[in-house]
Amino acid sequence: MDAVILAAGKGTRLFPLTSDRPKSMLPIAGKYLIDYQVYALISAGVKRITIVVGWGKDKLVKHVEKQNFGAKIRFITQEEQLGTAHAIACAEHVVDGDFLCVNGDILFSSEDAKKIAGGKEYAMGVCTVPDVSKYGEVLLKDNNVAGIVEKPERFGTGTINAGIYRMKRDVFDLIRDIKPSQRGEYEITDVLNRLAQTSALNAVKLSFWMEIGYPWDILKANEYYMRNIEGKVEGVVEKGATVKGPVVLEEGAVIKSGAYIEGPVIIKSGSEVGPNCYIRPCTALYERTKVGNAVEVKNSIVMTGSKIPHHNYVGDSIIGEDCNLGSGTKIANLRLDNKNIVCSVKGKDVNTGRRKLGAIIGHNVKTGINACIYPGTIIGSNTVIGPGSHVFGTIGENRIIQ
Template sequence: MLPDEPSLLALASRGPAVSAIQVADPRRYGVFVGDGGRLKSVVEKSESPPSNLANAGIYHFGTSIFDALRAIPLSERGEYELTDALNLLAGRESIAIVELSRWMEIGRPWDILAANEILLKDQVGQILGKVESGATLKGDVSLGRGSIIRSGAYIEGPVLIGEDCDIGPNCFIRPTTCIADRVRIGNAVEVKNSAIMNDSKIGHLSYVGDSVIGEGCNFGAGTVCSNLRHDGKSIKSYVKGERVDSGRRKLGVMMGDHVMTGINTSIYPGTVIEPGFQGLPAAVLKKLVSVSQPAKK
C-alpha cells in the first residue's frame, strides 16, 4: 500500500484509529461500517458489502488491541483474526476512521511500476558514486556509493541507482527506473520505467521496458522484452496462475528471482517467468513460464 503522508499524520494524531479509502467496487475488500466518523464494525469481503469504505490496512492502536486479540477465539482457519479483534474493540472503545486521500494497492507485480512513478517524481538527485566524463545525466538521478556510470551512458531522471552498480558504457536508462544494488547494465542496453532487483545483470544488446526483474537474474545478449501490443489494447498477465487484465497499455515481463535467459531471447508483453527458469538461445517466452516448461525456439 502507498498512502499519502498527511493522512498518515492524521491517523497518528487521532489515538485509536483505522485507515479507510473510498472505492468504486467494495466487493474486493473488507469494509468498515461507521457512525459519525467512528468505527461500528468491520465486514469481511462479500458480494453485498454494506459500505464502500474499504479497509486500507493501516492502524494506530494502544495495548488494548492485544487484550482484544487474547479475548477472541481461534477462527475456522486456526488463526486469531484481526478483524474479529477490531469488532470486539469497537464495542469497548471509540475508534476513529481516518479516510486516506491517496492509497495504492500494491498486490500485483506491475503495481511496483505505478509506485515507482509516484515515488520517484519527488526524488532529488544525489550522486555518491563515480560518473565518468562523457556520461550524460538529465533531471534527477541518484547514484549510490561504490557505483559507476561509464562514458557514453545517457540517463534521464527520475532514476534511482543503488550501491556497487556498474552502468554502461553506451547504455540508455529512461525515466522512472529503479535499479537496486550490485546491478550490471551493459553496452547497448535500454531500460525504461522498470524495477531491477539486487545482483541482476543485463549485460549487452538488450531492451527492458515496463518490467519488474527479480534478484540474481542474468540476461543473455540480445534479450528483448516487448511491452506493447500491436493493437494498443491493455495487456493481459498472470496473478497466482490466473490470467488477468493488467489495465496497462504498456507492460513488459514480470521476472522471478534467478532467471537466466539465453542469447537472442524474445519475451512477449505481460509474460510472467517463475523463479529459477533457465532459457535456451533464441527462445520465445510468453504467457506463464514455469521452471519445468521447455523454452521454445
C-alpha cells in the same frame, strides 16, 4: 508511542519476487518497502518499532539492522502464520501501552500516521477506492466504523480498511476471545467488527495510501516515489555520457561514455551503465547491476546483482536478483491491440489495469540469446529460458524452457 509492523506473511500473490523474502523487502525507488514504513512512523513520532517477522525473516532482519533509522527496532517471530490477529498477539509482551499497528504491505504518509496516533480511542485508517469488491468494505456512521463487510457483492466506489490502526492495550484480551475463521486463521477483522458494534472504533480518512498486493503495484509505487527524488552524482560519469534530469548516482557506480540517462533514475553503488545505452525515466538499478552496450531500459526495477549486458530491451518490468539476460533478449511491454495487460496469478487471470507491463522475473533467472518475453509474463526464480525461446503466461520456478 510504540508501533508494530506485521511483516510475517508469504505474500503469495507477489511471487516470484517473494520466493525467498517477505513483502517488506520488495524494492521501491532505490529502497525497500520496510524503509518507507519505518521512516513514516518515525516522522510521526514513534520511538520504538516491533516488526513481526516470519517468512524470509533473515533478509529483512539483516537489512534493517544495517540501517540507521534513529529508532529502537526489535523483531518478534510469528512461527506459524495464523492470521493478522495472531500476528499482533505475538507482540503482546513487548508493547507498552497503546500502539500503532501497520500491515506490512501498505504505503502511507507520516501525517496520516500522526493523525491516527493522536487520539485516545481505537482508530482505523480508511480510504476510498474505485472498486470496493476487491477489498472488505467499511461502513461508516459519522466518524466511526459501523461495520466491515468482507468481499462485498457490489462493485463501484467505496470505503475500505487501509491496514493502519491505533490499538489500545486491551486489544490482546479481545484477540483471545475470537475464534479461528474458516481459513483456520485469527482475523483482526473479527476484533474490529466487535469494536464497531459498540461505536468504539474511530475512522480516519487517509490522504495517501498504496497497497502492494501484486507485482505491478511495485511499479506504481516506484513511479510515485521516483518523481520526487533529488539528483545527486557521487559516482563516475565518463566523458561522452549524457545525464539529464534528477539522477542519483551512488559512489562506486559508473556511467560510461555514450550512455544517455533521462531522470528520474537511481543507479546504486557498484553498478555499471554503458557504454552506449539508454536509461529512461523511473528506472532503478540496485547494487552491482550492469546495463551494457545497445541496451534500453525504461520504467523498470533491476534488483541487486542482475545483468542486462548487450542488445536488450527491458520496459515496465521488474528483474529479480542475480539474473542475466542473454544478448538480444527482449521484453515486450505493449499488446498490439493496446488493451490492458492480463496476468495469471495463482491460477486466475487478473487485469493489471496497465496498458504497458513487461515481465516480472524472479531471482537467478537466465535467458539465452534472442529470447523473446511477451507482455505480462511472470517467470519463477532459478528458471532458464533457452536461446530463441518465445515465452508468455506464468512460468514456475526451477524450470528449463527450450
